[in-house]
Amino acid sequence: MSKHHHHHHEGCQRPEPERLLTECMARARDAGLRRTKALQDVLSILIHACQPLTLGDISGSEDLLSDADRATVYRLLVKLEQHGLIRRLGLHDRAAYYIINLPGEHHDYLICNGCGRIERLDVACPVHALEKTIAKTSGYQRIYHELEFYGLCPDCSASNAA
Amino acid sequence: MSKHHHHHHEGCQRPEPERLLTECMARARDAGLRRTKALQDVLSILIHACQPLTLGDISGSEDLLSDADRATVYRLLVKLEQHGLIRRLGLHDRAAYYIINLPGEHHDYLICNGCGRIERLDVACPVHALEKTIAKTSGYQRIYHELEFYGLCPDCSASNAA
């Protein structure tokens, strides 16, 4: 579970989650995964989530989330990440965070060092040009990036000043 | 310790490490820390390091690093980060990485998903403009950012193709 209590997922605005799920399941099958209940659960949860989720968030958790075993979810996450269907984020929490990786969708995040809240930024990411340069000059393959902003949210700033 | 064996620190190019250490010790004293051997060791190690180091790297490690206890180093790292003398990076390793935080110095990193090698990028960071915008519009205080590029280094690309 994540360090800070989650502000229960306000419904996500991703359109047509059903269709996305079908597409992701197809991509997963292409990658060699079997069409199993746990896989469908994990993908569905990640598609519906507005914010990055931890392994603890996804498996055996409070709400209506998956009741699949942690080890199962863990192994699914590893495979899904390897095949590029999801992405892992190294936020400053102890646990790793995961997000669905939809073609053409990319987000950066703004995280509060006080309360741990995670906000998705809907701004144009200014890093793509540099990413291309690095791809050319570094010799690295399959490059992507991760960008997070950290700071103190208004609430925490206030209580911090007190 | 970090996931992948370290390619023993090639000497770092930071100029005047002695002076930097003195300055950092002064900053640390200003922050209320006592002038102790362990503190000096930790700061010195981080100043001399070319790349981010884990708690395991810093404490009780192989080379000429600090012989201070892990818990001691851990508590120092926490305090130093709180007071802004060092920064913690959430790279995709299980362990947290730390770097010295020198005024005016900022680096982004390029990390290999295969072997875990970490390269410091010496390019102009394209994020500062966006950072200012976010500072104005979000209401967050004390904003900073973390940017990493991930990919497969030439060696790992080669063995991956095989």
Next chain:
DNA sequence: ATACATGCAAACATTTTGCTTTGGC
């Protein structure tokens, strides 16, 4: 003299693996 820092050891949280059983193909 006092309060903070240290060292040792134990507790924690999260990830990772082994192995047997189940179920998709």
Next chain:
DNA sequence: GCCAAAGCAAAATGTTTGCATGTAT
């Protein structure tokens, strides 16, 4: 039927904390 996936349980890894002692101020 075969091989991948699930479930359960245990090991591994890295972090954090408690407490008695040492030490900078």
